[in-house]
Amino acid sequence: MKWQDVNWELFAPLIAIQVVLLIIALIDLGRRDKDAVRGSKLLWVFVVVLVNLIGPVLYFTVGRKNES
Amino acid sequence: MSAWLLLFRKEMLESARNFKWIWIPLVFLALGITNPITTYFMPEILQAGGVAAEAAKLIPTPTSEEIIVKSLSQYGTLGMLVFALSFMGIVAGERQSGSAIMVLVKPVSYGHYITSKWAAMTCITLAAVTLGQLGTGYYMNVLFDDNVYSEALVSGLVYALWLILLNSITLLLSCLMKAPAGIAFVSVAFAALLSLVTQLLGDAMRWSPSRLTAEAGRLVEDSGAGDDLWLLVLITAALIAILLTLATAASRRMLR
Numbered sequence: 001m002k003w004q005d006v007n008w009e010l011f012a013p014l015i016a017i018q019v020v021l022l023i024i025a026l027i028d029l030g031r032r033d034k035d036a037v038r039g040s041k042l043l044w045v046f047v048v049v050l051v052n053l054i055g056p057v058l059y060f061t062v063g064r065k066n067e068s
Numbered sequence: 069m070s071a072w073l074l075l076f077r078k079e080m081l082e083s084a085r086n087f088k089w090i091w092i093p094l095v096f097l098a099l100g101i102t103n104p105i106t107t108y109f110m111p112e113i114l115q116a117g118g119v120a121a122e123a124a125k126l127i128p129t130p131t132s133e134e135i136i137v138k139s140l141s142q143y144g145t146l147g148m149l150v151f152a153l154s155f156m157g158i159v160a161g162e163r164q165s166g167s168a169i170m171v172l173v174k175p176v177s178y179g180h181y182i183t184s185k186w187a188a189m190t191c192i193t194l195a196a197v198t199l200g201q202l203g204t205g206y207y208m209n210v211l212f213d214d215n216v217y218s219e220a221l222v223s224g225l226v227y228a229l230w231l232i233l234l235n236s237i238t239l240l241l242s243c244l245m246k247a248p249a250g251i252a253f254v255s256v257a258f259a260a261l262l263s264l265v266t267q268l269l270g271d272a273m274r275w276s277p278s279r280l281t282a283e284a285g286r287l288v289e290d291s292g293a294g295d296d297l298w299l300l301v302l303i304t305a306a307l308i309a310i311l312l313t314l315a316t317a318a319s320r321r322m323l324r
Contacts, residue, residue: 010105010211013203017098024087053098060091061153 018053025056028064036065072180075171079188088154093196095150096143100200103139104207132214137285139204139220140227143197144281148259151193151231152238156251158185159242159319179316182239186312189235197228219288226284226297233277233304234259236311243318277304 025048029041037044044063048055083089106113107130114124130138159182162168172181201224205217238255245251259278266276273279274296283297 013101014098014105017094021091021094024090028087053095056091057095057150060087061150064086 021053021056022048025059029059032064038063038065071176072184075176075180075184076187078171079184080191083188083192088192089195092150092154092192093199096147096196096200097203099142099146100139100203101207103142104135104204104211107135107138108207108211132208132212132216133219133288135208135212136201136204136216136220136223136288139200140223140281140284143200143224143227143231147196147200148231148234149256151189151235152252152255155189155235155238156242156248156255158189158239159315160246160248160251163322164246178320182243182312182316182319186236186239186315189239190232193231193235194225194228197224197231200224216288223284223287226280226287226301229301229304230277230280230284233308233311236308236315240311240315240318243315243322275299275303277307280304 026045029037029044029048032041034041044059047063048059051058080089110127110129111121111124114127115121157164159168162171168181172178198221201220202217205215205220208214208216208220234255237258238251241251241254245254262276263278263281266273266278277300279296280300283300287297
């Protein structure tokens, strides 16, 4: 399957979801104090940006401290 | 009642502020739409993986019922994990940060405190499952030209009841235990154990709420609702009520 053959219309929503999750994860990360994040903030930036879909989910579930 | 509404609004606002209202439904939507897409492209995926074109064609396309059931089972594994991990601190975290004390010094009943939290969790759960099922329905419509919205939504609703029960267990544990990781682990382990025992004992566990997952699948298939569906719904509702009562009692003891 070539690059041009991919039916992007089908995948666009998935990509959009991924982008939205990535952006809100980064916003949340940016707003937070160093102490309110488990592990280093820089590490989380990499995880959120590089790991597709799972990265932001991991950040939201286990990356934030004192979640209530 | 107005005190309850105020607490409920506080919970909703908090879930919106820490983006729970955005990310949990989005994850379910992603789970819901990935499923029909991967099914649709399965022959090409297999070919790219080195399976011969002739062999790939032999694999039957799953029916739309099977695709919906598979979506549901993904909510049951990944979705359940997401809920357990994101709600584990719902009371324990507030106790640790001291905000629970701040709320409860005011003339607020413990029952209101717990049920408002439960209602907020339930709203998110219902929204997430509905959105995921709508996603599956939409892609079934586009890719397979199959209109299954109503089946997807009804089965999703039944499945959501199982997830809500698990959320109630997480809520109770959150009142009893301190370590958030332990709370998530115990509630996931409980769900796994209940499903396992239900499968092993068969008829003796006919009442088990974990059978809701199978019943949700049956609703989609032509066989229609099983005989036990309403029994299971009633039992699950009763269990949720018991869990909430226990959680109220536990929070009264722990938070004082």
